[in-house]
Amino acid sequence: MALLCLVFCGLASAESISEVRKQAEASMLVTGWVVVGTDGRTQSHVLDKVEKLPPEVVDLIRRASATWRFEPVMLDGKPVVAKAKMSLRVVAKREDNSSNFVVRVAGATFGDPGAEEDSDSVRFKDRRAPKYPELALRARVSGTVFLLARIDRSGKVADVDAEQVNLDVVDTDKGMQTWRRILAEASVRAARQWTYDLPTSGPHANDDSWIVRVPVVFHMVMPNVSESAYYGQWQAYVPGPKEPIPWRSKYPQANDDKGGSTDALADDGIHMVGSGLQLKTPLDHS
Template identity: 35%
Template structure:
């Protein structure tokens, strides 16, 4: 496990040393996205779990996930008042953070669940999503990061509101400098998002909604940078905020399981996990 974590920190540490920063290093975390499928029975208990490409994951991470997931309980899914077995796609963000003893504490930071199949015309679909320009000053400084966006989509498919929910950085600097980086990345992503267009649902329960709320991610990568399945990514998590138009219950889970360019409709779809992650309150 320590070897894999050291590899994940290698590129990040070079940038950190160039910034001459000490205090902010304590906030550095390592993350890894783990994907799979999960079946939940009529009582809300886990019936089956499969992990994507288990041979590409560090053995310690795979063992940790395989021990955690079967203990979860979910809100039972009912059809016409009768509990049914449901299978969903599953994403988990495993996070490691250095502890005071010099080791690493591993936890599941975020999970998300999505139906395996989506009926055509029942969800908001992407139409035009031109990526934003990389902020010139941040590119020259070698800064990179990810912006998690909340979008309010109107009935004509235009973006009525765009909001930077969280900005994670893969660059270390002073606290003030990192705030400016987050603001610049967030503003760049929000500006681009306001020009995006979507195709509203034409059938199903959501078709008559006044507006729709989406989550999406914009990743700012430099050359040779990027996410690879089964490898650690070092970053400093930014503070999380929310927009006033979104139902707080729909955004209670972290957005960090989203990959760049993907969209997630916030409409209470997918399984609802009742077990708190890592023993924390929900």
């Protein structure tokens, strides 16, 4: 857990250590696959780049996944063995008045079982990254904006809003509200111009519209170092509140989160809300 200490010490300059402990955590996103049996129990799982993950995280996921129970996947009225992608948000938080950390699986997104074909899902067609807001760049503020967007039959964005903004830094309450707003506004402006390829097969091919959750990442990385190089490393994590979406109530599928948590989605991911394996048990029994 030595690296966790470095993460939190880096945050301490923004606030007193006691205040940082109240707000800040460390987290990592772990991706892979899960296989579910006909009874909804986890048969097996595979983690991506397992050699890059801390052993305690690998063991935590092994123990947690053994307790998962999903709604069985049905095909022609019969339960079948199913395989689906998964993305897990693993969080570590310092215990009060202690140097120990509690590590848990805090969120997950599970994909559609068997949806290995691109034609079964909404995919990006033209996605230009937003410009890093100058004010945030100068202040070295980074974070991730999780957008909720509705895609119409033409592949364009009909509605989009920021659902949650996680920061990698700690500031005053007012300061953090400002940084979240700045990153959210930049993300929404860019997202309104994005276009998508639509499902042409699978259970969602004939939907009237599609609700998708998309992360937009504002991270300052070293030159010539890709984001993937940070996979398996603890990152500072200050989760933001889940914001109300004005148009959400008009579309029932937008309120069906059976397949995922708001911020448990890989940086390059896209998740169709209302799809995915449905977990019936808690993510973490530790």
